[in-house]
Amino acid sequence: MTLSRPTSTQLALLRHLRPTDLRAAVQLATEATTGVIGIAEGVHQSVRERIGLPAGRLPDRAGGLTGQIYQGIRGVTGFVGHGLDGALATLLPLVDEPALHPAPSPAREAVIAALNGVLGDRLQASGNPLTQAMELRYQGERLPLDRAPQLRECLGGATPHLLVLVHGLCMNDAQWHRGGHDHGAWLASRLGCTPVYLRYNSGLHISVNGRELARQLEALAAQWPVPLQTITLLGHSMGGLVARAACFEAQVAGLRWPARLRHLVFLGTPHHGAPLERTGHGIDVLLAASPFSAPFGRLGQLRSAGITDLRHGHVREADWQGRDRFRSADDHREPLPLPEGVACFTAAGTLAPQRSVLAERLLGDGLVPLRSALGQHDDPRRRLVFARDSQRTFYRTGHLDLLSSQTVAEQMVQWLAPVPPPADD
Structure with a gap:
């Protein structure tokens, strides 16, 4: 398959966006949707516990028919996300030629840097194309x-x-x-x-x-x-x-x-x-204090390992290894x-x-x-x-x-x- 050289308009667009960004966006959207489903189910289960209904296999999962419905929604989301990711992984190499890409714009580079700072560990774990290599x-x-x-x-x-x-x-x-x-x-x-x-x-x-x-x-x-x-x-x-x-x-x-x-x-x-990360940890603690707000603590726990390392200034692996980085408030360095x-x-x-x-x-x-x-x-x-x-x-x-x-x-x-x-x- 022969690829035509991009037009000037396409080159200008490619400075800000890449075709592979579509695959990256699908992965992020799937993860975000799954996360929101988990929060909704967590709140739902907190209410069920108050009226004496049993939990599912995990403490924050609902049981019975309600749990099956959430499980079905989660399964459909994962199925659609993996299907789109697989299709894009197959199709994008046929319509994209990295050798023809112009130099990325400073705006694109800055956005990717910020995204990696906030979610970089998750991006790497999921193989997201937006992951920044050293x-x-x-x-x-x-x-x-x-x-x-x-x-x-x-x-x-x-x-x-x-x-x-x-x-x-x-x-x-x-x-x-x-x-x-x-x-x-x-x-x-x-x-x-x-x-x-x-x-x-x-x-x-x-x-x-x-x-x-x-x-x-x-x-x-x-x-x-x-x-x-x-x-x-x-x-x-x-x-x-x-x-x-x-x-x-x-x-x-x-x-x-x-x-x-x-x-x-x-x-x-x-x-x-730095105090900002300590404030973030304090919010985690406050959200966890109530069974109704505890599921929303997952939002705060999206922040990256790099950010939580700034709570006390972790430098070595031993400073954080073997500990829940969202629960440990003490300085273990x-x-x-x-x-x-x-x-x-x-x-x-x-x-x-x-x-x-x-x-x-x-x-x-x-x-x-x-x-x-x-x-x-x-x-x-x-x-x-x-x-x-x-x-x-x-x-x-x-x-x-x-x-x-x-x-x-x-x-x-x-x-x-x-x-x-x-x-x-």
Whole structure:
């Protein structure tokens, strides 16, 4: 079958939408419908229990004829969803040619990043086409880590200093460019480093992304086209936790790239968690308090593993493994200090206009508390120890403003600039 080249109108549409998006939408719609059916049945069964009618095989499932009706509806939904998914999987390759797709629009990329941040673990588990795979990117293109000749060609002009930028929750690599400024380009022009940007599914567990980042950095460092002397990791928000997870996973696996890691920079990183996720957990608890509202708790439990990791700042697999992430409110983390032998810096934003005890306790950058971003904790074992001149608070600066602040950029240049050798007498 010969495919005709898309028209200009079709190309414009393909920048925002792909034919495979139809299959992705069908999968999401099927899951959403099944979820709504489950909520309705849960409420129905709560009422039945109040009048003494038995439950079905599961506590939140209705029994008797009512349960059979719900089971039938659920079965039809699954049958139709799987049928459509199978048909689309067969037909789409016949009418779609990925090689003819234009570069995706920034709007499409941003929507996919946000969707992965909220539902990324579910997207991956269901094989949804919208799942974002982890990529290291240079000058807007994915680096082919599995093809050494092409990788070296892509990295023409690389310097001995590798800068890896790791974005935050619901974001992607393109969003380092904000307000006409890009920290990667700025640092490259001032320090001569080569900026490589990570793109990843921020809805997965932070430890999972950290392990994969550690593996990809090992492959990149081994094939760097010039002798690699320095690696700097720069993480914004969740990205700082992913960077810490990568350092930990690399140490456990005995990888080589950490030997070249010289700097670790955090911008608004919730080292000890963020209050928005704790609020989400509080809503889960409130909904569970009543048998009539408990089924609606499933809506809150749609949020991804990446989001729930932000409740306390989970970095390692042991922080969450074996626990119900929607029920455990306690902080189970084992203390994990900053990596030894690495110069670590942290930049914290606050909406407060000036320093004050109240502002430092109550105000942060709008998403991350000031103390969390600075690594401070009431438990001395959990504190992250940054040197006095390796931490700075930026006033009147919101969470996303840390990405576009010229003052933040200049501070990073001061932190990362090579120390000049002592002058001869």
